[in-house]
Structure formats: C-alpha cells, structure tokens
Amino acid sequence: MGLRQYLLKRLVHSVFVMLFVVTVVFFAVRSIPGDPARLMLGGDADPEALEALRAELGLNEPLYVQYFQWLRRLLTGDFGESIRTGEPVLGSLVQVAGPTLSIAMLGMVIALVIAIPTGIVSSVKRYEIEDYLSTTIAFFGISMPAFWIGIVLILVVGVNVDAIPTFGYTPINEGVGPWLRSILLPAIAVGFPYGGILMRMMRSSMLEVLNEDYMRTARAKGLTSNLVLFKHGLQNALIPVVTLAGIFLAVVLGGVVAVEIVFGIRGIGRLLIGSINRRDFPLIQGTVLIVSFVFVLANIVVDLLYTMINPRIKYGGGE
Amino acid sequence: MDDIQRSDLEGPKIDRRTTVKLLGAAGIGGTAGCLGGGDGSGGDGGDGESGDDGESGDDGESGGGASGSRISAGWLTDEIEFLDPHMVDLGIQIEIHSNLFNGLLKLNEDIEIVGDAAADWSLPDDTTYEFELHEGMTFHNGDTLDAEAVKWSLERLAGMDTSPHAGKVSNVDSIEADGLDLTINLTEPYAPFVSFMLRGPGRAGTIVHESAADDPDEYARMPIGSGPFELTERTAGESLTLDAYDDYWETDADGNSLPYLDGIDIELIPEPSTMWSALQGGEIDYANLLTGEFAQQAEGTGSLTVQTASAGEWSGIAPLCSNPDDNPEMVRWISGLGEEPTEMWNGEDIPTADPRVREALAIAIDREEIVERAAFGYGQPAHTLYNPAIGWLYNELGEGEPDPGFYYDPERAEELLDEAGYTGEPRLEATVLALTEDERELTVVQEQLSEIGVEIEIDIQQQSSYWDNTYRYEQLLCAYGGASDVDPWMSDFKQFGYPNEETTEGAWQRSLWFDEEYSDLLAEANTTPNLEDRAEVYQDINEMFVENVPFIPTMFPLNPKALVSELGGVGTQAGLSNFHRASLDE
C-alpha cells in the first residue's frame, strides 16, 4: 500500500470514528439534565422568558432535526455559534487550541528531551549511580498528578522568580520569549509525569536493544561506543517507545486540563469543562470534535512515525 | 426610625442619612460590623475604605488628578455572557456594566443616592417622578443622551419578555420626554422604584442605546453605553478591554475630566487560587473578588489592600414545604421545565413540610460559626432574610440581631424534632442540592446538623443541572441565595410570594410554601412608599417568615476585593467596582 493510499484509508476511518464520537456526544449531552436557556437568563429567569429563549435557540425542535441541521452546517465547515456567547464555535476553538497545543507540545518536547537521554544513560550505566538517580526521579514523575506539580511549581518557582509568570498565556505573536515563559511552568507540570513514563520505557527498550546481536556486530566493526549506541541502538530502541508515546498522548491531554486551570489558562480543557457546565451544546460538540481529531491525528502521526523508523513495517501494519 | 419625607427622596442628592436608611450603608459601605476589626478590613487604612473615608469632596475622589495609565483587573468568572444591562442579573456582570453605562441615579462613594444621568429630580406626587438630565451627555458612538433616549430605554425594558427586570417597570404608566426633562408616571405608588433606577444594583434604570434593538446579540456582546469607559475589544472567556471614553461628560471637583485611567484590561479568572497567584505575581492590579481564605492572606501582605462591602447578598437553605404534586398547576408554571411535577413524594413523608422541623433546622445552625469557619469572617450571620444592604429595614428589624429571628439553640431544635416525631438515629436524612460556591458553608452546616442527629448529604451540582433540579423538587433541601438586593422586594417577592403568572410573583419559589396572607402583606409593603409604614408592614412579614420558616437563612456574605496599594479611588460600594475615579500612584 502506498503512502497516499494508506493516508486516505486512515483518514476515512478517522472521519467515521470522529463522527461516531460526536454523534454520541450530541445525544448524550442533550439527555443530561440542564437547560442552557435557564443558565443564560441567570438561573432565576421567568418561565415565559425561558420559553421564548428556548424557541429562539431552536432547542424546542425534535432532537433528530437539530442533529441533522447541525450536521448539515458542519459539512460546510460551519461549527455553529456558541449558545452562551453567540460567538462562532470555530473561532473559540482556534483561540483555545493555541495555549493547549503549546503546552502539550512543549511538555512533550521537555519530556522527550529529558527522557530519551536519561533513559539511554540509565540503561548504559545500569545499576550505577546515574541509573538509580534517574530512575528515582522518573518514579517521582509518574507518582505525582500533573496539576499538583503545577501547584508546587507556582509555589516554588513562580513566586520567587519574577520573570516566570504563574498565570495566563501570552500568544506567540506577542513574542517568542514571553510565550515561552508563559507556558514554561505548565509545560513542565505536564511534561514531568510524561517524561517519567517515557524514561522508563526508553530505559527498558534500550536495555533490550543493548543485548541484541546487531549491537555486538556493531561493536565488532570497531565503532566507538557512542556510535554503537546512537547510530545502531537509538532508532531500534525508539520503535516501541514511539508506539507507546502516542498512546500516552491521552494522558498528556488529560493532564493539560487540570494544569490549565491551575495556571488560569483558557485552553481546550477549560473550554470543554466550561461548555459542559453551561450546556453550551454547539461548543461541546465542536470541542469534542477537535479533541477526537487531535487524538486521531496523533494516532496517524504515530503510525507514520513508526513506519518511518521501523522499515520492517509496511503501511497499515504487518510485516 | 425617623420618618422619611417624600422630599427626602428628591434630588439632586438623597443625603447619606436617608440613603443609609434606604440602603443600609452599613453593609454597602463596608464597615460591616462583625468583620475582623471594626475599622473596616485593610491592614493599611489609606484608601482602604475609599467610600467611607470619604476621600475628599462629596464625590470622593482620589488626589491623583489626571494620571493616565492602564490597569489590569481580574474578574472571578469564566465568562461574561451578557453586558446588555436589561439582560444582566449577575453581580459579576453588573460590576462591569456599571463602568460602561449611566443610570438615571447612582450610589456615590459616600453611599448616597445621587443623580447619575439625572442632574436633579423631584416627586410632585407619590406616583410621578420628574428627572432633569445633565447636558452634553453622549453615547460612545457620539449619539446624544437625552430624555428621549432614556424613555426609549425604559420602554424597551417594559416591552421585553426575556428580561429578568421587566417586572420592575411593569407599573410604569407613561413616560414623557422633552429635551432634557423626563417624567415617569406610575400606576400606583411603588416603594422600590427609586432603587430600581440606580445604576448597578437597580439594573432597570441603566440607560441602553437604541442600537440594542437592531442586533440584540451583538449588543449583549459589545454594548454601546455612555459611561466613562467603552468596551473596545473582548475575547470570549478570556478578557475584555475597556478604554477611557474621551468625551465622557463627568468631571471631578477640580474640573478635570474623568476617568483618570486610560483603560482597564479585564482578565476573566475562574479559579480563586489563580486569582490569588495572579495578584501575588503582580499580573493584575485589582481582583474583583477574593474568596475568604485569600482575602485573609491578602490582608497579611503589606502590598495589598482589601476592601469589603455587602453586595446585598444573602444565602441559606430552602426546605421543601409541600408536595409538588399537590399544586401541579403552580409548580408547572414555576419550574418552567414543561414537565409534570414529580410524584415521588406522593404517599411519602416530607419532614420539612412540618414547620417544627424547619424551625429545628433553622435554629440548629450556628451562624457565627459559619461566618468564621466557612467565610473566614467575611460575612455576617443571617438571622432573618433581609440583608444589611437594605439598611432601613435591616436596622429597623434590629440590625445584626433581628427580633424575631433564628438563633442557635440546639436543645430547642432537638425538642422540636422530638415533638414532630423524629426521634430515630439519625433523626432525619436529607440531601441538599447545592453549587460549588456553597460547599464551604454547607460543610459547616452539615457538621452542625449532625450534632442534633440530622444527617445531610451535600449534592454539589454544576450550575446547569442545579438550576433544573431545584425546580424538580426531588430533594428536601436546596442551597439558595440572592445578590445585589438593595430592596426587600428583590429578596422576597418572587422567592416567597404566592405564585401569580401576571405579576411574576412567586416565580422562583424553591420552597413551595404557598401563603396568600403573606403575599397580601408583601403587596401592601410594596405600595407603601412611606418607609416607616413600610418597615412596619415588614415587621409583620418578618414575624410570619420566622414563624413559618419557608427559608433557612445562614449568612450575608461580604465580598472582599483586593487592590495593589498603588491603586486608589475604586468605588466598591454595594459590591461594585467603579473605576470612574480610580488612579494609580506613580
């Protein structure tokens, strides 16, 4: 199967997964108690006012009619408007995607940059001080909830280092420096547990690779130990790590939600929780669509990456 | 109580003495009695109580003069849905639109009702209000603000069926506009009317520009007002940018034009702890609300000022007083859910239908302890319904110790439960429906009630489900409260009145306590313009209230606001955040 064909197949499959998710969500959120009209009118709204607003919002239509209306608009790229603010859903999503993705990406970068070298060092220096030190730190990483790390970071770093803000997000177009500073602590909070997981994986995977015959072959060729490790070992050791790294993206995204709240950053997580709390149906649907899109996309990227670093695999799996 | 004459209610200013009577400046102004330290709160006096200390002159301004600069302010919410004053009912939004709009009247920083758009006003008789407007007022788009504009605004409200405030102008008979002269005729004397015309808590009298009719959604998002600041930009769920309106008509005593600040960048911060870290980290200069635990911490720092004021807020627990299925018609109307009332209580015992049980619960609660443990002292015990912001009534009923009222008496509570036949172990079990913000208070209540053998489970729900479920009446108890209530009408008419679709009385009944006699008394009070007479009616109302316990009041929260010490002149009366005269010391 060629790359293009494979991608096409994966995309079609993904579209169905997303459609399914979003359909479930569409009916699920409407079946839970809570009336957006009441929330808009401040809770103690008068019954007549409520009725009028519900009619205006089209909430009195039968569910399937609402569903197909929404779907039809979606096909034209129209995500609808937020019930609560009247703003286009797509705009809100674009707006919140920035901080969340920034944090998640930087968090992953931090995790990778730390986990991969330490994982390698730890496996090479097995049972030595470097190994004990880094496995201990990794253990701490996987034993703390991300948001708690965030809280501790605010306490320790944020309050003492003026240059690092403890709250809010600065978009990248206001300068790379301020942007980086604004997402540094949240990214560490997200990246640390993730890094711990990755480091442990990297270590065990590398240990396995170190025992492989081809590593002995490489040494028998007279290569330096660094070359043996990084030229011959690294890519092989990364193969299982990449697969699992993708799966753990879910963990990262879960962590980002709570971390966004700790740092007062309005990202996808806060938007999702807020929109559900407010029964802002179009916004919930839009957010879930985006989240599942990110998941599915990440899955495809991981698969491609996996195929790339593992020449034994053809597109679509199988050897 | 001194009689308040009709002339006392006339412009250009209702003096402090009268306003105190009217609105309970004690609460509004923030000298809040039981609060830690009688001298207000802030560790450093300074402009801690800008209202009370009276800064200077009768409009109380900070000495800064015209020092242009911007400040950044944190708002404790995740979203500002509407800024159309006719739609707004939440304090957090009122606080913002008080900076964007003018009302006919306003509360100044010395807690006096003064003219806002109205330079002066008079009451030729009990049902006629004549206002004389300032000259040269314009909306942010340059349109003139004159009597015609005010008339349009009031008529728009009267004609709206989705506004929660339409009822406030329902007895306006006619409005006449002539240049700067505005005359409002009421169908009958209506006591709360003056307070309805206030900018801020009055809501109804806030002047809306006619573009609101063209595109209501857009207006609710980016309203055009006439206040010292205009909303120039907003990002949903994130921030609002308020810039000084250059042609704002108002000046300070020295003739400098207002406002001093160039603008305010409002950040929406939904988490109290985030607000606190933003304040500590210097990312914001002002926090519109700090929860008690952080206010306490803020007072410990040298660099922050805490100002507190009653925002006319009250909280408590509504007990289910009758089986919803006994009055299906009324319950269906109240709930607005389009559902038949629940039948789950048919044939079931509803313990709270027994007034003795309700009283037992009401007196098993130690309100002083709630204030201390749950609110860190930022509140006042609520022995009855009427909050300190309704000064004339609060004071008349006995200030902090109303008579009659609910006072902590666990022995008596157990006797009452014995009498009512609840002697088991536990005596009673109940679930209380609540919102996140009620959690601390109910945690204390839960422990207090368990002392008399009543076990309650706290069911914290998200706002959306909470609002629906309160009207499903499936729980015996429901945490409930109100805010920005500067007139008793705001606290009792819709909440405890006898349901009436026409007048919207009783539309918010949580307790399903239906008493026509009580309703008659409320009607009498509302049409009694003379405050002394009205207060007397309220004596009777209060007695009925305490006797029947349709509601178990717990606390009148005070809302601590925090300012960096360089910031002064913020008007926090009645829980507002008025930046008209705010300035930064360089």
Place this chain on the structure above:
Amino acid sequence: MTVSSRFDTDGGRVFGLRTDLIEQFIGTVNRDLKAKLGVVIVTLFVIAAIFAPELAPYDPMAQDFAPLQAPALSSETPLGTDSFGRDLLSRLMYGARISLGVGLGAVLFGAISGVLLGLIAGFYGGWIDDLLMRGVDVMWAFPWLLIAIMLVAVFGQGVWNVIVAVGFAYIDDFARITRGEVLSIREEEYVLAAESVGLGDLEIVFEEVFPNTVAPIIVQFTVLVARAMLAEATLSFLGLGVKPSTPTWGALLGQGRDFITTAWWISILPGVLIMITVLGINLFGDALRDAFDVREVDSE
C-alpha cells in the same frame, strides 16, 4: 500499553490460578530490595485503609479544632488541621480507604469489562472481533474527562461515578491485552485439544484460555491502579470527584490548594501520600512484572 507474556504456557497449570506465579513472585520479592519496598508500602497503606475506623484518632468529619493548625507531633492533632478545623491525620487515614478503593474499583471495572470484551473478540474472531475492536478504538478517541463530567452531570458527585469514569478509560487497555493473549493462546495445543473433546465455548474460554492471560493482566492491573489513583485526584481537584467532605487524598489535596502559602500541609501531605502509594504500587507492579516475566514492550 501493549504487554505480552513470555510464559511457558504448558508448565504447572492448575485450574484458575497458577501456583507457580505466586512462587515466582515470592522469589522476586526475596531477591529484590525495590520489590520488598513496594510490598511493604502497599501492605502498610492497605492496613491503614482497612482499619482506619479503629486507628484514626478522631472522627474525620468533626470540626472540633482550631482551623489551619500546623503539624506538631506533640499536639492533639499531630498532622495539623484543615481549614474547617478537622484533624488531618484522621482524614488522611480515611482518605486512604477511598483513594485506594476508588483506584482498585476503577481498574476492576475496566478490567472486568475489558477482559470480557477481549476474550470474546479474541476467541470468536471474525466480525465479532472487528466490531468489538473498532468499538474499543472509538473509546480510545473519546475523552474520558468528558465521560466523567457527563456522569457527574447526570448522577452528581460520588464514588461510583469516579470509579466508572476512570475505569472506562482502561477498558481498551485490557481488551487489547486480553485479545492479544487469547489470539496467541488459542492456537496452543491444549485449547485445540479442549475443542476436540467437545468442551463448550464458555468452558474453554474460562477454564483454558483465561487462566493463561492472567499474568499480563495482573501486571497491567497494578500499573493502572497507580494511574487510577492519580486520575481520581485529578477529578476530585476539578470538582468532578467524590461528594464534598468525603475525605479522599485527591479531594484533600484540592481543598488544600487554596491554602498552599499559608497552610502547606493540607495539600502537601496528601500529595506526598499519593506519591508514596503510587510509588509503592509501581514498585509492586515492577516486581510482579519481573516475577511473571511480562514485557512492557512488545518487540517483534
């Protein structure tokens, strides 16, 4: 996470449980200091949880002390009090109960559902397999936080919601592992033999196939219990967890956050306990993994 076993599937298998697994585990614990540490921690906390009512000095709900008292080992409240004046030590001990319980419960929920799905999918194959595994794919793309929020919206806060919401996310893990194991095992001779003597599907699945999938599942189980406890903490922190005033470590931590600068102990102590427990469970899980020789990494 993909886990595969390198078990010799034809040695010493007893119906239901394999006694050699237990022996191997004891062997590992005897050899490995980390494994010992893990077992000690887990045992200690399980005991504290089970006997909390007997061991805790006070009622965890009673607001009998001055609020926000700092820990002082000599005082009445050795670990300090929370913002309501409740004894933190007692709350932490009761908290162990619910936190561990939720962790176990959630994974149990995920394991039972997932193992069943995996057994069915793997054993029957064909369209049943396709259908079930596509379903599992969808579950993976479904944000579990959303499920938690919706459950809370419908049923309100509570222990069971947390268990279901957290456990839901683990169904796919267990389904995949079980299916993988079943696929490799079902071709083994003894299963074919069982089929040939005419045992019913159910009998084969439960008596022949399931016992051999136990090892990787147990290992996965411990890994996830640790993660479930972290998830519970996150949910409680977001207000989507247990009912207020129910002491769980996550909830305590969340409540303490507001006092972090003035009363660090309220959130730091439960945080540390979560950390130690998760650490212990992970060490325990590592020991199991060694003992059962299960690889986290599915190499070719």
Place this chain on the structure above:
Amino acid sequence: MSEPLLDVRGLTTSFETGQGRLTAVDDVSFSIEEGEVFGVVGESGSGKSVTALSVMRLLDDAGTVEADEVRFDGTDLLSLSESEMRSVRGGEISMIFQDPMTSLNPVMTIGEQIAEVVRHHGDVGERTGFWSEMRRKYVTGTSTESRSWRRAIELLETVGIPEPEQRATEYPHQLSGGMRQRVVIAQALAGDPSLIVADEPTTALDVSIEAQILNEILELSDEFGISVMLITHDLGVVRETCDRVAVMYASEFMETGHVDDLFEDPHHPYTEGLLASIPRIDDDREWLSVIEGTVPDLIDKPPGCPFQDRCEYAFDLCDRPLVEYELDSNRRARHAVRCHRENDRVRVDESGHVTDVPDEAVAALERRIEAGDGSSNDATVAESTVRADGGSPTGGFDETERRGDRDEY
C-alpha cells in the same frame, strides 16, 4: 614456522553471577596460522563464542578476561588501548555471527552497514566522527556516490549478490536468509581483515544453502589470504573445511590437532563420543551412540576433568587438574590432548580403559601441575549428542546477560 597470526595462551574468562562465579573459558590456549582455517567445535554453552569474544575484547563489564598472552600479528591485544583495539575490530579481525537476521541491524540499509566498515577501516577519506556519522544516519543518508558506498556494492557483488546496487538500498528483512549471510560476509570482508572469526555462520541457515555459504567463506578467505576461526558445533562442517581443530567441552579445550588426526585418531573420550555420534556412510551400526550424562555446572567449577562423570574411562587421576599431553603426529600440526590417560606412565588396555596407575605417574603429574604447566593447549570434549538442528542460541555468555536484565521493567 613463522610466528602465528593469533597466539592465545592461558585465556580464562569468567562472569560474576548471582549464584557465583561462572567460568566460561577455562585456561584455553591456541594459535592460528596465516591462511589457516581453525575450527573450534563443541556443543552450545561450551564457551566457544565467549572464547572468540574474549579475544575481540567484546565482552562487557560483567566478564573478566585473563590471559598470559593474546598476541595478534605481533601485537598484544590485551594491552591495546580501547581506541587501538577498535581499529583491530572490524579491520584486522572481523566477525561473522550466527544468525544473520539478528546480527544485521534491522533499521539500516545493508549498503550502509557495509559502507560504515569501509569508512572506518578502509582508506576512503570520508569522515567518521560521531556527528558526521549521526548526520549520515538520521539526516542525509549515505551518499550513493561516496567511495564507501561504491565499495560496499563491489563487496556485495563479490559475495555473489545479484543486483548489488538495488540490494544495497534494501533492509535486512527484505533479503532471504542466505542473502543476509552473504551480506554479513561482505561486511566482514569490508575492513580488509587478516582474520575472520566466524561464529556458527551457517547454523541459522537452511541446510540447502549451508554449503554455499561455507564455500563462499572459504573461497574468499583463500582468495584474499585471510585466516578463519570457525566456531561450530557441527563436526561435519569441521571435517569439510578446517585445517586444524580444537574440541571444546565445558569451557576447556579437550583436544587440539590437525583435522585428520582428530577424526582418524581421536584420543580424548569426549572426541571419541562426539565422532561416534556422527552418522557415517560406512558405519553399519544402526543406532548412533550417545554420551550418557549431563554437562557439569560451570559455576564454581571444581578442578579436574569436567568430563569425568560421563567418561567410561574415568579413573583416579581424573580429579586432578588437567594438563596437556602432546601426541605424535604425522602431520605438521601439533596434536594435543588433555586427558590423564595419555600420561606415559598410566597403563591402558586395548579397549582404552586404564588398568594401572603407578605412583610415578601421579608424581610426574604433580610435578607438572606444580610447574604450572597445566595451562597448555588441550582439548577435552563431551556431551551426549551433537545436535543436528543447530546449536542453542544461548551460550553461557548470553545466559548471564539475560539473567542480569530480568528486573528491568
């Protein structure tokens, strides 16, 4: 006779394990002449591979290598610095491992796997620094214009791989088993070595291509004048290919000598047993003979002959440390055996059984032991059956390593 290419004296390699010290190679001596094919035969776990790896200094820290001398082409390998040793590995001495599937890197093109040896050991003027190599690997790829790549293609052609340009860009999994091993051979030739250590080069292959590969190795080594150390468990292979052979059993060399001497006149009971287990066309016995018993535990190995428990000729002296007995040979090569039966003073009957051990035999032995002469080239052999299906992939070396990383996850 000129100095041998490789001369190993008293090589002992041991591993520290949880259960004790495992002696994987015990006091082994041998030499390999230029152009010679030297076979080491023994069952799996006997220490053949570890012997080779010890010489190459490819054992990791877990293994301790001691030797009186490991002299290659006049240089003492044990005294070389690590970087000097690196230029020997893959250059002067290259290796061919057992399983071409696992010994080739699965994520590198075969062209690059050969070209990198050329770069490091040949004189092609391409940079071999860490970053240059990393860039080549992860960023630019190997240039098909480079000299090393072209040399790799030549080598592929040399080992008989069709369409070498195309093959060079492929990955190991895309080739058949035989092709892969040819690639490994090309890789071993790439550094222009004077010695190739081939560790079970055909064990993992189909019987049908076994012969081809062996021929390839032999022809090429002959063509380029390369010595070969052939490690195998297969006596048939040894007979076909080797000039001299050593029989290894339980970490010791039991018998060493010219292949014809060994096959026609085996002196060690283990060698005898081994030979008896090979089916021969001229053999009319119906059943192959099998040596009873099991290999002794190499951990804390007791002194004395490791084969004694299984030896039908075992006698009193077998408990004593082994020494080497040199035998007469009608060929140029030494024939040496480590079995006390060969003690001149020990009397042996027709069947080979010891009939009498005079005191002077014991005394002579004691003198040799005291003189430290126990450490010469000797070969002992043993095992029940020679497996026809290939040696076990796990030698003592692998076993140790694997045990070590059990607690990794």
